[in-house]
Amino acid sequence: NAGVMQNPRHLVRRRGQEARLRCSPMKGHSHVYWYRQLPEEGLKFMVYLQKENIIDESGMPKERFSAEFPKEGPSILRIQQVVRGDSAAYFCASSPPSSGGTYNEQFFGPGTRLTVL
Amino acid sequence: KNQVEQSPQSLIILEGKNCTLQCNYTVSPFSNLRWYKQDTGRGPVSLTIMTFSENTKSNGRYTATLDADTKQSSLHITASQLSDSASYICVVSARGSGTYKYIFGTGTRLKVLA
Numbered sequence: 001n002a003g004v005m006q007n008p009r010h011l012v013r014r015r016g017q018e019a020r021l022r023c024s025p026m027k028g029h030s031h032v033y034w035y036r037q038l039p040e041e042g043l044k045f046m047v048y049l050q051k052e053n054i055i056d057e058s059g060m061p062k063e064r065f066s067a068e069f070p071k072e073g074p075s076i077l078r079i080q081q082v083v084r085g086d087s088a089a090y091f092c093a094s095s096p097p098s099s100g101g102t103y104n105e106q107f108f109g110p111g112t113r114l115t116v117l
Numbered sequence: 118k119n120q121v122e123q124s125p126q127s128l129i130i131l132e133g134k135n136c137t138l139q140c141n142y143t144v145s146p147f148s149n150l151r152w153y154k155q156d157t158g159r160g161p162v163s164l165t166i167m168t169f170s171e172n173t174k175s176n177g178r179y180t181a182t183l184d185a186d187t188k189q190s191s192l193h194i195t196a197s198q199l200s201d202s203a204s205y206i207c208v209v210s211a212r213g214s215g216t217y218k219y220i221f222g223t224g225t226r227l228k229v230l231a
Contacts, residue, residue, distance in 0.1 A: 004160070033219070042206065042223035043161070056218070091160050105151070106219070108160030 002026070004094050004109035012115045013082050021077040021112045025094030032075040033093045033106060034067055043091060049075060082116045089113050119144045121209050123222035131230055134197055138225045140190040140207030148212040152181050152192045155204045155224065164192070164205075197229045 005024040013019050025032050030051050035043040045059040049069035060067065064082075069075040079086055090113075093106035121142045130136050142150070149168045153161035165174040165181040167190070173182045178195045194201055204224040211218045 035221075043221045045219060045221070093160075105163060105166060108153075108162070110160050111158075 004029075004092060004107050006090075006092050006109035006112050008112060009110060010113050010115070012117060014117050015083055016081050019079040019082050019086070019114055019116075021079075021090050021092075021114070023075040023077070023092030023094075023109060025075070025092075026107055028096055029094035029107070030097050031095045032069050033095075034075075034077050035091045035093065037089045037091060037111075039088070046077075079114075082114070084116050087114055087116045119209075119211060119218070119220045121207055121220045121222040123205075123207050123225050125225060126223070127226040127228070129228045129230060130197055132197060132199055135193065135195050136197060136227065138192045138194075138205050138207075138227070140192070140209075140222055142188050142190070142207070142209045142220070142222075144188075144209040144211045144220055146211055147185065147188075148210040150181075150183055150190050151208045151210075152179070152190075153206040153208060155206055157203070161206055194227075197227075199229050199231060202227060202229045 004026055007022050011019055032049045034046040036046055037043045047060045047067045048056040051069055052071050064080045066078045089111045091111045092109045095106045124139045149166055151166045152164045154164050155161040164179050165176050167174050167183045169185050180193045183190045192205055204226050206224040207222040209220050
């Protein structure tokens, strides 16, 4: 059972371009979370998705950022018109369908490091 | 406001020594608390997870404690190894409306020297 996969691992974009980050959750996992980590800082929650639904996007900037988790295929985090401040590591995590219990562990991918020139 | 604070921010110890990392939280309603290890350039990996009723949980040389009354947790690392050099992140989850919110601490950066 492969872990959470993210690609690309490294992405370089010039200001104004678009960045697309992909996340394939673990097999059987239907919940996906995106986090951003700025250099020397902790992870910050961005968005929580289930298949075809955005459950919580309270951590997502209102403009330029969007996320989707289609019925088929990976989850995509899309950043339009990137700026230098978007340079960060973006981590995806997945978890299985909630069983109603208190254990709902997230498994993290290796991250995508975005550099905006 | 839901917050998780960790201390110290960074720590340097010699190989073979023990150390304890602290986590204080103000999260409600509390569901569980996890400690993650994040190696440089990698994603976080879970070390321990504890619910409200659990006081201590061990995973090899890692032992986590939880005091739900004072809202404090600690991660104790015994007989440290060079490979323990990493960031250790405390994550507290709050449950509401059938979903979970995860609040991350900023982590403690541990450096183990030979």
